[in-house]
Each structure stands twice: as structure tokens, then as C-alpha cells.
Amino acid sequence: MSNEPHDHTQPEPRTAEALALLEDVRNGLADVALPLALPGAEQARLEAANAVTQLDDYILPRYRSLDAPLLAVVGGSTGAGKSTLVNALVGHPVTRAGAIRPTTRQPILLHNPAEAPWFEGQRVLPGLNRIRGALAVAQVPSAMDVITSDAAPMSSLVLLADPSVPAGIALLDAPDVDSISDDNRKLAGQLLAAADLWIFVTTANRYADAVPWKLLLDAATRDIMVAVVLDRVPPGAEAEVSEDLRALLDKEGLGSAPMFVIPETPLDSRGMLPEGAVRQLKTWLDELAADAVGRSEVARRTLNGSVRALSGRVAAIAQAAREQQRAASSLEADAVAAYRHAAERILDATRDGALLRGEVLARWQDFVGTGEFFRTLEQNVGRFRDRLGAFFRGEPAPAVQVEAAIETGLQAVIVDEAANAAEETDQRWRSHPAGRQLLGTDDLSGTSPGFADRTAEEIRAWQEALMELIRTEGQGKRTQARWLSFGINGLGAALMIVVFSMTAGLTGLEIGVAGGTAVVGQRLLEAVFGEDAVRRMAEKAREDLAARCQRLLDGEQQKFLLRLPAAGGVAEDALPAQSDALARLAGTA
Structure with a gap:
């Protein structure tokens, strides 16, 4: 039996129409085959599969539950310090951090205990199994070793209820976007596509890497809110590095993204950053969590951007389908x-x-x-x-x-x-x-x-x-x-x-x-x-x-x-009109 919160009221007519459209688009994309070996066909098939996944993981769940807590995904390059950052935000070790790569072997979703029903069911990321655990601080070190062990399947999402996480926002520690593991990279992309908010972690010597910037550009097209964390900045280099990164963000349309600088600091015996190293970021998250209107604006902004990007995806897939039919x-x-x-x-x-x-x-x-x-x-x-x-x-x-x-x-x-x-x-x-x-x-x-x-x-x-x-x-x-x-x-x-x-x-x-x-x-x-x-x-x-x-x-x-x-079915024939309808929906939702 699902533990998700239930809304016993009927959806508004506009929301019901939007959901019907999105369901039709989802089913149509799932039926797209594009079997002929044409240039671009493989990419179009991948785009169709990714679009279906994003509809299942994020767009449809968010439309159904506009008041659900925001999902903030912590992502970035290998060794950027994502897990260390998450541990610092909650004040104690909850994820594994270390020299062995990849260290994030399982995606871990931390949420306030009162908001467990939003995540224990299949509302978001329904394709991932749930591994649940409401852990007290004293239990975390041993439990962390179990839930992030190599034996745990990569198709699972670890749920940790922690009172240190403010109500209104959940944190998801994702695998490296440039991981040496193909499965990790794919999963990282899937999790980022399901986010309401990205906390993007990079370092002073890797902030211009190609892979992270490809994802940041995707964020710009989706109009998703991004918070950039510039980690491990050497003493005295904060101004120079942050200015250069800010110029890059401005150039790519991400100039409004808040930036948080974490200086290079030794970790304590538990692998924790000094208290206060992430104070600015934590304050920003706490304030956002407490601001219901602000959270709603973030959710709608990201949702509209995702639907708008989906419209472009559907148009490209429709073009690929037409090329298949012509061939x-x-x-x-x-x-x-x-x-x-x-x-x-x-x-x-x-x-x-x-x-x-x-x-x-x-x-x-x-x-x-x-x-x-x-x-x-x-x-x-x-x-x-x-x-x-x-x-x-x-x-x-x-x-x-x-x-x-x-x-x-x-x-x-x-x-x-x-x-x-x-x-x-x-x-x-x-x-x-x-x-x-x-x-x-x-x-x-x-x-x-x-x-x-x-x-x-x-x-x-x-x-x-x-x-x-x-x-x-x-x-x-x-x-x-x-x-x-x-x-x-x-x-x-x-x-x-x-x-x-x-x-x-x-x-x-x-x-x-x-x-x-x-x-x-x-x-x-x-x-x-x-x-x-x-x-x-x-x-x-x-x-x-x-x-x-x-x-x-x-x-x-x-x-x-x-x-x-x-021959292409009715679903493929409907894609061009659906692309137009999605564009209109993104402008009015």
C-alpha cells in the first residue's frame, strides 16, 4: 500500500488537461521505435527514452503534486566533494567520502522525517527501488557502510529520514557526472533530470571541465534553478577563481545562479568540514525551505522549463520519425x-x-x-x-x-x-x-x-x-x-x-x-x-x-x-501537434 500523501480533491480543469496531454506524450514517446539506421536515429531514440524517464521521474509527479517538497540534487564531477558537502549540511556523516572512486555507490536521499510519505512511495523516480532507514546520529556510521556497500544494486535509492534536513527540501547525493562507471553516469543524469533544484559542486581546478558544463547548459535550457558550490579554493585565490567562474556562468545564461565558495580546509577525524564552512549555503537552503511561496516559484520555474525543453525534444523526435517514414x-x-x-x-x-x-x-x-x-x-x-x-x-x-x-x-x-x-x-x-x-x-x-x-x-x-x-x-x-x-x-x-x-x-x-x-x-x-x-x-x-x-x-x-x-502509428503522427501543445503549456503552466 502506498505511503504517498493523497489529495482527495479533483484536479483543476487546466491541471487535468495538462496531465492528459503529458500522459499522451509519454505513451507516444514510449511507442517510438525509429528502427532504421539513419544519421541521428540513435540519438533520437536515446532522447525519446530519456524524455519518457523524465516524464515518469519528474514532470508528471510534479504536476500531480505541486506542493510536494523540493528535491535538491547535489551533483558534480568526480572528487568535487559532494558527499563531504552533504555531510556538512546535515552536521554529521551520512554518505561515504574518500579517495576511492566512485565513492557515491548509491544515490542517497535525505529528507525530514515528517515528509517521508512524499518519497517512500513511487511518486518520484518510480524506477528505483527504495531502501529505507530512519537513522539516529549514533547509528549512521555503521548503517552507512551497509546501505552504500558494493552489494547494493544501482537500481536502488537509499532513503534516510534525518531531522537535520529542513522540511520543504530534500537532498539527494548523486553519483559523479563524469564517473568511470557507465551506470553511475547514466544514473547521475537521470537524477539531475528529476531535480527541482541543482546544487552543483565543482572545484577551483576543475570548474571549466567539459562534462559539468554540458550539464549546466542543459540546466540553462530547462531554466532550472542552480546553486553553484566552488569547493577547495586555495587561500588567496577566492576572488580570482570566483570571478572567472561567474563570467562563465554569465556567458551561458546562468548569471543569476547563487554561488557559494568553500575554501580548501583540512577535514576532521570523521571526514567532516569545519563548522561554518557551509554556513552560507545551509542558510540559503533553510530560508528557501521556510518560504512556501519561494519554493512554489522554484518548482513552477523548473517544471515549466522542463516542459519547454520537452517540447523541443518531442519536435526533434517527430522530425526523426518523419525522416524514418520518408526513408x-x-x-x-x-x-x-x-x-x-x-x-x-x-x-x-x-x-x-x-x-x-x-x-x-x-x-x-x-x-x-x-x-x-x-x-x-x-x-x-x-x-x-x-x-x-x-x-x-x-x-x-x-x-x-x-x-x-x-x-x-x-x-x-x-x-x-x-x-x-x-x-x-x-x-x-x-x-x-x-x-x-x-x-x-x-x-x-x-x-x-x-x-x-x-x-x-x-x-x-x-x-x-x-x-x-x-x-x-x-x-x-x-x-x-x-x-x-x-x-x-x-x-x-x-x-x-x-x-x-x-x-x-x-x-x-x-x-x-x-x-x-x-x-x-x-x-x-x-x-x-x-x-x-x-x-x-x-x-x-x-x-x-x-x-x-x-x-x-x-x-x-x-x-x-x-x-x-x-509504418509509424498514430502516436508518431501526433508528435508535432503535441510539441506545439507542450510549448503552450510551458508558457501558461
């Missing part, structure tokens, strides 16, 4: 275009007479007979119908050979063009960073295993459908007698020849192809079914063939398209 669309378009062009080339090959050469031509000529037969047939198709029908019925093998030759030739064209499309797509994708990532070491530049067999099966199915078309068209008694006299295979072969000889839609024939053999098929079919019926059958056969070729190629291009990530 995916471009890769998809490359694949679709390559296979569309392949389909066009296949259809061109089936209507320009190219398939009527070579083996197909030889088998067709074997089937219909000699040149004398052509001339006689052209003079009087009806006169030789009986002779032709007998030839068809007595010699079924040549018709089958024509079908087989057409199947082989058409299969070769389809497989070759599918391979060309695959090679083109593979090359285009490998020229794109996201495409290279999606392909990896796989070679997709040829046809898929079994594609040639599937193509042959589809062609045979087309030929069977063409035969059925002839049967359907010849259902009338008179027509049936005619096509039965010629034979279904012979008429089917003739129709295939007509289909493959069209160069101008359904109205023209390439007369010169193969010595006029296409004319023979045309005349033969017209003698049986009539001119309109032949045109209709040829059109249906071509449409059927085109559809089957397209299905084959569609199946092939899936090996590329299936590697593309799913």
Missing part, C-alpha cells in the same frame, strides 16, 4: 518501381512477337504444316477445315509441343526479369544506409528459391485457363462442332500465338513476325468463333497473363518489403 517510403518505392518495370518488360516481350521466334516458332510451324498450307489456308479457311481438323485430331503431340515451347520461353522471360528487378532493388537499397542495415549480409540480388518452378506452374495454370476460355466461348452447338473438329489443344495453341503477336492493343497484328504465322492462328480462330469473339478471348487471356505475372513479381518483391518496419 522507408523511398526504399519501398525503389522496390515497387523495379518490379513494376519488370512487369512492363515482361508484357512487352509477350506482345512484340519476341516469343514467336526460336523454339516456339519451330514448334508452331511443325504444328500447322508447310508454307503451301499457309497459302491455301489464307485463300479459303473453310475449304480446308476438314483436312486441318483431321490433322489436329490425329497429331496431338505438336500442339502440346507448342504449349511446352511457350511455357519454356515465357518462363525464361519472367525469371530473367524478376532477377533483374531483384538486382536493381538490391543495388538501390545498398546505396542507402537504412537499406544496407535492412539487407545486412543477405544476398537478395537474384530470384527466390523455387521461383522458377512457381513461374512454370503459373504459366501452366494460365494455359489451362485459356483452354477453359475456349470451351466456354464455344458452348453453342454450331460453334462447338467447329472447335471440336479442330481440337481444343490446337485452338489453344493458336490463341496463344495470337496473344503473343499483338503490338497495338487488340486491333493490330505484327504481320511480319515468323512469316505470317500469327495470321494463321488469327484466321483459324476467326473461322471458328468469329472476329469479335477472338478479340474478346485474346483480351481476357492477356489480362489473365498480366495478372499472373504481377502476382509472381509481387511475391518476389515481398522479400524486400517484409524487411521494412511497420
